[in-house]
Amino acid sequence: MAIIDLxxxxxxxxxxxxxxxxxxxxxxxxxxxxxxxxxxxxxxxQQGATVKIMYxxxxxxxxxxxxxxxxxxxxxxxxxxxxxxxxxxxxxxAPLGAAFTFICLVTGSLWGRPTWGTxxxxxxxxxxxxxxxxxxxxxxxxxxxxxxxxxxxRAAAILTLVGAINIPIxxxxxxxxxxxxxxxxxxxxxxxxxxxxxxxxxxLMAGGFTLLFxxxxxxxxxxxxxxxxxxxxxxxxxxxxxxxxx
Amino acid sequence: xxAFLALLLRDMRIAVRVGGGALMGALFFLxxxxxxxxAIGPDLGLLARIxxxxxxxxxxxxxxxxxxxxxxxxxxxxxxxxxxxxxMPLELAVAAKAIAHWLTTGLPLVVVTPVLGLMxxxxxxxxxxxxxxxxxxxxxxxxxxxxxxxxxxTLRRGGLLQAxxxxxxxxxxxxxxxxxxxxxxxxxxxxxxxxxxLCALSMATFVIGPIAAAxxxxxxxx
Amino acid sequence: MVVGRNGAGKSxxxxxIAGLICISGGSLALTGGEAEGTVAEQAHYLGHLDALKPxxxxxxxxxxxxxxxxxxxxxxxxxxxxxxMGPLADLPAAYLSAGQRRRLSIARLVAVERPLWLxxxxxxxxxxxxxxRLAGLMRNHLAGGGMIMxxxxxxIGLDSALELRIGAAA
Numbered sequence: 250m251a252i253i254d255l256x257x258x259x260x261x262x263x264x265x266x267x268x269x270x271x272x273x274x275x276x277x278x279x280x281x282x283x284x285x286x287x288x289x290x291x292x293x294x295q296q297g298a299t300v301k302i303m304y305x306x307x308x309x310x311x312x313x314x315x316x317x318x319x320x321x322x323x324x325x326x327x328x329x330x331x332x333x334x335x336x337x338x339x340x341x342x343a344p345l346g347a348a349f350t351f352i353c354l355v356t357g358s359l360w361g362r363p364t365w366g367t368x369x370x371x372x373x374x375x376x377x378x379x380x381x382x383x384x385x386x387x388x389x390x391x392x393x394x395x396x397x398x399x400x401x402x403r404a405a406a407i408l409t410l411v412g413a414i415n416i417p418i419x420x421x422x423x424x425x426x427x428x429x430x431x432x433x434x435x436x437x438x439x440x441x442x443x444x445x446x447x448x449x450x451x452x453l454m455a456g457g458f459t460l461l462f463x464x465x466x467x468x469x470x471x472x473x474x475x476x477x478x479x480x481x482x483x484x485x486x487x488x489x490x491x492x493x494x495x
Numbered sequence: 496x497x498a499f500l501a502l503l504l505r506d507m508r509i510a511v512r513v514g515g516g517a518l519m520g521a522l523f524f525l526x527x528x529x530x531x532x533x534a535i536g537p538d539l540g541l542l543a544r545i546x547x548x549x550x551x552x553x554x555x556x557x558x559x560x561x562x563x564x565x566x567x568x569x570x571x572x573x574x575x576x577x578x579x580x581x582x583m584p585l586e587l588a589v590a591a592k593a594i595a596h597w598l599t600t601g602l603p604l605v606v607v608t609p610v611l612g613l614m615x616x617x618x619x620x621x622x623x624x625x626x627x628x629x630x631x632x633x634x635x636x637x638x639x640x641x642x643x644x645x646x647x648x649t650l651r652r653g654g655l656l657q658a659x660x661x662x663x664x665x666x667x668x669x670x671x672x673x674x675x676x677x678x679x680x681x682x683x684x685x686x687x688x689x690x691x692x693l694c695a696l697s698m699a700t701f702v703i704g705p706i707a708a709a710x711x712x713x714x715x716x717x
Numbered sequence: 718m719v720v721g722r723n724g725a726g727k728s729x730x731x732x733x734i735a736g737l738i739c740i741s742g743g744s745l746a747l748t749g750g751e752a753e754g755t756v757a758e759q760a761h762y763l764g765h766l767d768a769l770k771p772x773x774x775x776x777x778x779x780x781x782x783x784x785x786x787x788x789x790x791x792x793x794x795x796x797x798x799x800x801x802m803g804p805l806a807d808l809p810a811a812y813l814s815a816g817q818r819r820r821l822s823i824a825r826l827v828a829v830e831r832p833l834w835l836x837x838x839x840x841x842x843x844x845x846x847x848x849x850r851l852a853g854l855m856r857n858h859l860a861g862g863g864m865i866m867x868x869x870x871x872x873i874g875l876d877s878a879l880e881l882r883i884g885a886a887a
Contacts, residue, residue: 369616383526509772512773572768576764
């Protein structure tokens with residue numbers, strides 16, 4: 250069975266239904282390993298145990314950016330190759346990306362409280378994440394306001410691609426902005442060199458997050474397909490009743 | 496169930512069901528407040544000092560732009576005609592719509608304010624007072640903006656015209672709102688007087704707004 | 718029946734009586750109607766637009782107008798049945814066709830009792846069976862002592878109608 254066969258929604262649904270339990274199990278296993286390694290990892294000599302928020306914060310940031318990449322591919326699929334499931338993929342990925350960005354912002358904020366003394370600081374990386382979060386919210390707003398699935402998806406796809414081009418520019422300009430104004434405090438993340446005992450749990454958590462994203466993404470795509478079927482059935486119901494009573 | 500409640504509940508139901516309608520105002524508020532430090536700089540001390548002003552300006556703009564659709568959708572599908580033919584005076588109908596709009600758009604702004612205050616490094620214990628000023632002041636912004644929305648619908652010009660008409664009228668609300676918020680944070684001026692004037696403004700506009708908006712709607716019929 | 722060429726002013730006349738256009742001179746009164754109410758409060762207006770909210774269901778739309786314009790919500794299901802929309806009661810109004818939207822607007826006339834009906838081209842978007850149904854509803858209304866003013870291009874099934882011609886030789 251080639252990938253292209255998955256373009257058929259029914260076949261895709263069957264494929265997802267069979268794959269999902271395995272993906273969910275794999276996610277749980279990887280997270281378990283990751284958490285075990287985190288508990289054994291060394292504390293930072295300055296921050297103590299709070300540095301372990303990094304194991305949530307950094308993978309969430311990676312996932313947040315990767316998710317926009319997935320959405321950009323889906324957008325190309327919608328606009329250029331007209332793959333039938335591409336817009337479903339984009340719409341399913343958007344809330345997940347927003348959630349990961351939110352987790353990154355919140356964990357970063359909680360990490361900042363003991364480290365910098367304040368919940369929020371306008372440093373380059375957090376600020377870029379914040380703008381990314383706003384972009385996610387914009388795409389979500391677009392999906393929610395347009396009733397008809399097809400039109401909304403095309404508009405959101407355009408916005409996604411524009412965002413993909415813009416995100417590096419935004420990152421660059423935010424870093425520039427940050428150098429213009431000397432930040433009030435300096436901070437360190439994790440230590441100067443990444444020791445293997447820190448790297449391993451970090452990669453495990455990143456792997457766990459990725460599997461989590463895959464699981465949730467496929468489940469969300471399944472939900473979206475079912476949602477569109479319900480909508481189509483309602484339309485047909487209205488039309489049939491119109492014909493019967495005419 | 497009487498007509499006032501029926502209209503109030505209908506508007507709230509629509510606002511909640513139409514995807515993202517109610518939260519769009521809060522989202523815009525968030526974006527505007529985020530934009531400010533890009534222009535001002537990330538100096539936390541400076542942001543803390545002008546934090547209340549930024550919050551108030553953001554709430555003002557978000558309230559105003561959200562009001563654009565208040566009468567427009569009813570005008571476009573013919574509901575406005577029927578609303579004018581009810582047994583209830585048009586002023587009351589307009590008031591019902593305005594209250595529904597504040598509950599679904601203004602209240603979320605107030606709820607989001609503490610999070611934004613966090614980002615602007617506003618003192619935590621003063622955050623409650625700042626939110627209180629917004630709670631008391633957003634109704635006034637709502638009822639003044641009502642007038643602009645009614646005028647814009649009948650004149651069919653929309654967003655910018657409405658903002659131009661209404662922004663000067665909101666100056667007192669802005670002044671007393673920021674004064675009360677600042678008083679809560681830095682002192683030495685007391686919080687009481689500007690806050691009570693703010694409440695008085697809200698109550699006065701609650702009466703003036705619907706009357707003027709209804710008159711504008713009637714005057715603009717064709 | 719109000720007849721005349723396009724643009725003669727049929728719709729404007731109806732809107733004036735409905736109180737939706739300001740009259741520059743003269744007065745309007747409904748003979749035999751309530752003393753305190755304006756003409757607008759005792760009239761139904763059925764215009765080109767349907768006044769339906771797409772995010773509300775058929776029944777919710779009708780219930781709202783019954784509560785706003787009338788005195789109660791009794792007889793809503795019956796009103797829907799008279800226009801044959803009973804089975805569609807819970808469907809969101811966004812899914813309705815043009816004819817179904819028109820019929821829902823007509824259900825509003827049945828659900829709320831008002832003596833004067835102002836109808837602007839009521840048969841547009843209606844198929845033959847629905848037009849007959851509307852004619853029946855209009856005859857019932859007239860038989861019950863009501864009054865109808867309809868702007869129309871063609872016959873609407875009322876035989877004994879007086880004709881008001883707008884825009885003819887002045």
